[in-house]
């Protein structure tokens with residue numbers, strides 16, 4: 028029996044942490060429901076691995092989803108899912124934690140539990156089974172998976188997770204049952220215990236959440252880390268053995284974003300902006316490079332050039348990296364003057380990776396989504412970029428945004444056309460030297476955004492829009508169009524905004540063979556369609572109608588800190604094409620500062 | 633610049649690391665050890681390091697070779713220690729010596745490699761003797777054509793210097809094979825075993841054989857084979 032990339036299943040990588048049995052109280056199996064190559068590129072794993080393993084009471088080990096060929100090999104020889112560090116069966120861990128990074132990884136969670144021999148539903152698990160928990164961005168609405176998890180951890184994990192494990196360790200030592208442990212654990216800010224609540228439906232519509240346990244909080248407020256400088260950050264990242272998607276040192280410049288794009292969940296659920304000081308970032312970056320041997324460093328944030336200490340950090344980092352032949356990658360960069368100087372300097376001869384995310388094709392629609400970038404900004408930047416020697420640019424758009432018309436789609440093609448015209452005019456009319464790649468994603472309304480109520484386009488409508496765009500863009504030489512599978516986007520919207528009734532759908536789809544749904548070659552549309560119809564669930568109910576703004580939402584049990592009123596106001600402003608300024612110009616009263624200090628309001632005034 | 637040649641082993645689970653992944657791992661070890669490795673000139677400078685002969689995924693080695701050019705002179709033992717620091721279990725350098733820095737890497741000097749393969753054999757099964765196999769006029773292996781991706785047969789008789797089969801004390805059988813391993817022509821021991829098993833009707837999956845490279849050899853003008861480490 029041979030499997031592909033066997034090195035992703037052997038562990039033993041440089042910089043892993045090994046702990047002897049008996050030197051810790053809780054074994055935590057950290058499960059990433061996708062492949063090793065993707066999971067090892069997730070910075071959150073590195074952060075939590077470092078923090079949890081620094082404690083005496085806990086040992087975190089890594090587990091990834093084996094690829095289909097390995098899954099069948101494991102089944103054939105009766106090998107159960109194991110941790111990479113010590114090859115302990117996952118079922119023997121005390122806590123099994125899943126990170127929910129994207130909806131299309133949900134079926135892999137079931138594959139992993141199945142391979143581990145852990146019953147899917149918390150109600151079917153005994154005292155001897157591990158406690159199964161989840162966290163990550165999709166934990167803000169974990170209702171579709173609620174039946175599978177004993178607890179869901181919402182918000183920043185750095186303080187919450189070690190404390191959660193410590194309390195659970197104490198409970199176990201004292202011989203306290205799982206249920207009683209959960210009663211204690213739910214007192215921690217950010218801990219949601221689904222089995223303590225019961226959603227109530229009337230005529231198939233969610234109407235409210237009833238408490239089954241009196242002491243359970245009415246709403247679960249997300250956990251916050253207020254000062255990034257005070258929390259530990261990894262200095263010794265694990266070196267993946269097989270090539271990971273991203274293999275580089277990572278500085279997390281800041282969390283949150285002040286720009287307030289209305290479609291963006293990250294921009295809402297990670298509020299407020301919390302910066303790590305540039306000195307710390309520099310130190311961590313250099314340490315990571317030295318301890319890993321990586322030849323690339325990446326600066327991570329939602330909007331890199333908004334980092335208030337961008338300039339001093341870059342000046343020092345560039346010196347260090349030039350001397351050590353390390354390359355710097357800067358995702359999410361706004362192309363202002365300073366950024367161009369930096370890019371020019373770090374890229375030298377190789378001019379690649381110029382990207383813009385206008386998201387919508389007309390100023391009107393950009394106002395609706397509150398994306399603060401104008402055509403003049405883009406063309407100005409292209410002008411400069413061509414002077415400096417760039418010969419390609421990538422543009423990111425979304426289609427199916429609220430209030431979108433065909434005119435807005437035409438606008439996408441118009442921008443591409445104008446960029447080509449400009450590049451060509453600067454190039455003395457010569458063709459073929461400049462390339463524009465246009466990528467359109469299908470809009471998926473997400474919980475805890477001002478667009479959480481809006482309807483989504485049907486797959487047919489998405490397809491029509493793709494065709495319309497294709498017809499326009501095909502005529503422009505040098506421009507290519509990339510689009511996404513429409514039914515996947517529909518399903519994403521269903522899973523993102525669904526309630527607990529979806530647990531059975533996910534389980535059924537998995538039984539019918541759905542797994543690795545984010546991989547086009549594995550996606551099984553039929554399995555999902557059958558699973559939905561067998562359970563009498565009309566997918567379009569979640570996507571087409573839009574949700575009433577005055578009714579409770581299934582994810583309302585979670586409080587992300589941004590007020591419901593703010594989200595609704597933003598939605599109303601969107602519909603009247605009214606923009607909201609960047610928080611750095613003035614605080615917009617989102618309400619997050621009721622719970623934690625917000626240091627970004629009005630700093631640019 | 634200075635050249636050092638290191639010998640290394642790769643045993644246990646880490647045998648599942650592919651050649652390319654091993655190259656990346658070594659490059660990281662070089663950076664982690666803060667070795668002042670030389671870089672190529674040009675558009676996209678890369679570290680001047682070389683693994684002399686790639687080893688197929690899944691094979692172990694007792695003795696493979698790694699070359700590295702450094703800017704300054706190093707104490708070989710210290711250099712080796714610095715590199716070993718960064719290696720995972722099962723992988724390690726056990727010898728490091730300075731060599732003359734020639735424009736060509738040792739890869740161009742290799743001629744043969746010695747392999748040992750252990751495979752299961754029913755205790756009462758007759759022990760095959762390699763003679764009949766070797767006495768064939770042509771010895772064919774099946775391999776994928778790189779371009780067409782079709783299976784093609786290839787005569788490799790001239791690539792086999794030596795093939796002996798014997799039984800281990802524990803009852804398993806083993807093959808010792810000295811096979812062509814040069815920059816332009818190589819014979820994969822697994823492929824040869826496949827052909828051998830077919831010839832003798834042995835019902836064993838080659839993927840389950842434990843194959844170890846024992847050393848790599850250069851060929852003197854008089855035809856004598858010498859381990860590579862005696863040539864630099």
Ligand code: SF4
Pocket residue numbers: 285298299300610611613614615616617618619620625626627628629
């Ligand atoms: S509290 Fe004010 S400044 Fe802070 S994130 Fe909310 S709206 Fe922006």
